């Protein structure tokens with residue numbers, strides 16, 4: 191979103207009685223619904239300045255922030271420097287079975303802990319979850335760049351299938367979206383045929399499909415997936 195548009199959407203404290211007052215700006219990095227693309231440090235810092243100027247807080251939804259860090263080659267702490275708070279996903283690209291971490295000032299965390307308790311989210315025996323999270327942070331973060339490479343291989347292969355369109359430039363991380371150029375193929379049908387071959391893909395609306403690569407997907411799996419997709423297209427078109 192253009193910085194100008196963010197500024198234009200801010201509603202001031204002394205505005206009309208009929209409008210809510212803006213208190214917070216949230217950014218998502220990477221942007222899950224925009225191809226898994228990254229927000230740059232420069233952009234994030236600019237939004238931080240806008241927040242400061244208008245007396246607002248900045249929160250970063252970093253469900254996939256490690257992917258952004260790997261793709262941009264920028265450490266996570268630098269990427270989020272402008273933010274007041276950050277949530278970090280452990281159960282997305284880095285592969286813990288469950289969990290997110292929220293980061294902020296001492297006072298913010300104290301308030302968040304009380305809210306978590308109020309909402310019934312307290313767990314006493316979290317050590318077992320933390321152990322899995324530690325493995326994810328220790329062993330998987332370093333593998334994300336390779337996931338991104340495999341996603342590009344996948345996207346390149348999909349580009350060669352004439353029934354699809356792929357925007358290669360939008361493949362920055364481990365997510366690959368492709369559109370149906372051939373109206374006879376529906377995303378739901380394609381995903382259903384792929385599932386029979388143990389390839390799990392997500393239909394997005396009536397035109398697109400999303401594939402996600404993670405560290406347990408090998409180069410051979412990528413080639414297998416491409417072969418299955420070609421077969422599935424043929425199967426659907428010949429019925």
Ligand SMILES: *Cc1c(COP(=O)(O)O)cnc(C)c1O
Pocket residue numbers: 218222251253254279280281282288289290
């Ligand atoms: C998955 C996701 C979440 C929620 O993550 P949890 O693991 O359920 O805490 C929040 N924001 C975005 C952008 C996500 O992709």
